[in-house]
Amino acid sequence: xxxxxxxxxxxxxxxxxxxxxxxxxxxxxxxxxxxxxxxxxxxxxxxxxxxxxxxxxxxxxxxxxxxxxxxxxxxxxxxxxxxxxxxxxxxxxxxxxxxxxxxxxxxxxxxxxxxxxxxxxxxxxxxxxxxxxxxxxxxxxxxxxxxxxxxxxxxxxxxxxxxxxxxxxxxxxxxxxxxxxxxxxxxxxxxxxxxxxxxxxxxxxxxxxxxxxxxxxxxxxxxxxxxxxxxxxxxxxxxxxxxxxxxxxxxxxxxxxxxxxxxxxxxxxxxxxxxxxxxxxxxxxxxxxxxxxxxxxxxxxxxxxxxxxxxxxxxxxxxxxxxxxxxxxxxxxxxxxxxxxx
Ligand SMILES: NC(=O)c1ccc[n+]([C@@H]2O[C@H](COP(=O)([O-])OP(=O)(O)OC[C@H]3O[C@@H](n4cnc5c(N)ncnc54)[C@H](OP(=O)(O)O)[C@@H]3O)[C@@H](O)[C@H]2O)c1
Numbered sequence: 001x002x003x004x005x006x007x008x009x010x011x012x013x014x015x016x017x018x019x020x021x022x023x024x025x026x027x028x029x030x031x032x033x034x035x036x037x038x039x040x041x042x043x044x045x046x047x048x049x050x051x052x053x054x055x056x057x058x059x060x061x062x063x064x065x066x067x068x069x070x071x072x073x074x075x076x077x078x079x080x081x082x083x084x085x086x087x088x089x090x091x092x093x094x095x096x097x098x099x100x101x102x103x104x105x106x107x108x109x110x111x112x113x114x115x116x117x118x119x120x121x122x123x124x125x126x127x128x129x130x131x132x133x134x135x136x137x138x139x140x141x142x143x144x145x146x147x148x149x150x151x152x153x154x155x156x157x158x159x160x161x162x163x164x165x166x167x168x169x170x171x172x173x174x175x176x177x178x179x180x181x182x183x184x185x186x187x188x189x190x191x192x193x194x195x196x197x198x199x200x201x202x203x204x205x206x207x208x209x210x211x212x213x214x215x216x217x218x219x220x221x222x223x224x225x226x227x228x229x230x231x232x233x234x235x236x237x238x239x240x241x242x243x244x245x246x247x248x249x250x251x252x253x254x255x256x257x258x259x260x261x262x263x264x265x266x267x268x269x270x271x272x273x274x275x276x277x278x279x280x281x282x283x284x285x286x287x288x289x290x291x292x293x294x295x296x297x298x299x300x301x302x303x304x305x306x307x308x309x310x311x312x313x314x315x316x317x318x319x320x321x322x323x324x325x326x327x328x329x330x331x332x333x334x335x336x337x338x339x340x341x342x
Contacts, residue, residue: 003029003331004064006089008057008080009071010034010045013161014094017320018069023048025324028331035061037076059083067330069323070094085121090330092123092323099124099216106219109325110267111138116326116335123326128318129153129209129232129241130216135268135291135317136245136310139261141221144249147304148227151213154235154242155198156282159314160185168238190236198232207232240282241314246299246307253306255296262293267317272296280311288313289321 005022009015011034019034021027034045034054041056055061057076062068062084070077070084070093077095084091098104105115106124111134116123126134137146157168164185171191174181181189188195199208206214213230235242247253253261262268271280272294280292291312299305312318329335 004031004033004066005029005327006033006035006062006065006068006084007071008035008068008084009076009094010054011036011040012071013158013165013315014071014319014323017315018071018324019045019047021316021320021324025328027324027328031064033061033065059087062087062089065089067327068092069327071319071323081122090119090121090123092125092326092330094125094319094323096127096212098122099126099212100219106216107326108134108220108322109329110135110265112220112222113329116329123330125319125323125326126216126220127209127212128159128314129155129230129243130213130220131318131322132241132291132310132312132314133213133243133245134217134220135265135312136262136293136308137217137221137247139265139268140247140249140253140258140306143257143261144251144253144304146226146247146249148229148248149217150229150246151231152244153198153213153230153232154194154237155232156237156239156241156314157185157190157234158239159198159241159318160234164190165238168236172236186234190234192236194236195234196231198234206230237282239313239315240285240311241318242280242282243310244307245310246302246305248299248302249304249306252304255298255306258296258306258308262296267291268293270294270296279309282311285311286313287316289316291317 035057040054068084068091074095074097077097103120104122157164167185171181175191209232210230214228218224262270269290279294285292295309299307
C-alpha cells in the first residue's frame with residue numbers, strides 16, 4: 001500500500017516523540033505531513049534533515065493521506081478522526097475517545113496484534129498506565145490465567161502532556177524560591193507532593209483514569225472476567241510511570257517461574273536484584289521502549305498471588321512506541337490488506 005503518513009498533534013509531548021520514532025525506526029513513507037492547531041500551524045519543524053511547515057488540522061488536510069497517527073486531546077480526536085476516515089485514511093488514535101467503541105480494535109502489539117485485522121478505519125492505542133500493565137500481565141495470563149489484579153500507579157507529569165511537564169519544572173522552581181506557581185495541568189501543586197486523583201470522578205469513588213485500566217484491560221485480553229482494582233496517583237517525576245501490580249492467578253506462579261516467563265516475553269526486561277539494590281526506576285527506564293519489571297515476589301497475603309514492580313516510559317511504550325508499532329504492522333505484508341477504511 002502507499003504510505004502517505006500524517007501526524008495529528010505533531011507538536012505535543014507524544015507527537016514530538018512519534019516524529020522522533022518514525023525517524024529513528026526508519027519508518028517507510030512516501031510523504032509525511034505534520035498537523036496541529038492554529039497555535040502551531042505555519043511554524044516549521046525538522047524531520048530527516050528537511051524543514052516541514054506544520055499544517056492546520058482541518059478536513060482537507062487528510063486528502064491524499066493513507067495512515068494518520070493521532071496524538072491530540074479526546075475532543076480534537078472526536079472531531080478529526082471522522083474527517084480522516086471519510087477520506088479513506090486508517091487512523092491510529094492515541095486519545096481515549098475511540099478506545100471502548102465496539103468497532104474499534106484496542107491494540108498492544110505484544111498482547112493482541114491480530115486484533116488490527118478487524119479494523120474499520122480506526123485502531124486505538126490504550127491509556128499509558130494500561131499499556132505497560134497488560135504487557136507485563138500477558139505471559140502470566142497465558143501461563144496461569146489471571147483472575148484478579150490490584151494495581152497502584154505512580155504516574156509521571158509527562159502523562160499530562162507538555163503542560164504537565166512544565167508544571168513540574170516551573171512549580172518546583174517556584175516552590176524552592178518560595179514563590180507561587182499557577183498550575184495549568186493539575187488541580188493541586190505537584191511539586192513536592194503526590195496527588196491521589198488522575199481524571200474526574202466517574203463512579204463508586206473511582207476516577208476516569210482508574211476505570212480506563214479496568215475496561216481497557218478486559219477489552220485487550222478479550223476477557224471480561226478479569227477483576228481489576230486500580231488506584232492512580234500522580235507523583236513529581238518528569239517521565240516514566242511506575243506501578244505496583246498484584247496478580248491472583250488460577251494456579252500458583254512461583255517468583256522463579258514468573259521471572260522466566262517475563263524474561264522470555266516480548267517487550268519485557270527483568271531488572272531484579274534486591275540485595276544489589278537493582279530494580280527499575282524512572283531514571284533507568286527513561287527513553288527506552290521496553291516494560292521493566294523487578295521486585296518479583298510472592299504475594300504473602302494470597303495463596304495464588306504474585307506481586308512485582310513495573311516501570312515504563314509513558315511517552316514511549318505508553319504512547320508513541322505503541323502507536324508506531326501499530327503503524328508498522330499496518331504497512332507490513334501480514335496486515336497491509338486488512339480492514340476497510342470506508
Ligand atoms: N502523555 C502521555 O503519556 C500519553 C500517553 C498515552 C496517551 N496519551 C494521549 O495522547 C494524546 C496527546 O497527549 P499529549 O500528552 O501529547 O498532549 P499535549 O502535549 O497537550 O499535545 C496535544 C497536541 O494536540 C494538538 N492540539 C490541541 N488542540 C488542538 C486543536 N484544537 N486542533 C488541532 N490540534 C490540537 C496540540 O497542538 P498545538 O501545539 O498546536 O496546541 C498538540 O500537538 C492525548 O489524547 C493523551 O490522552 C498521552
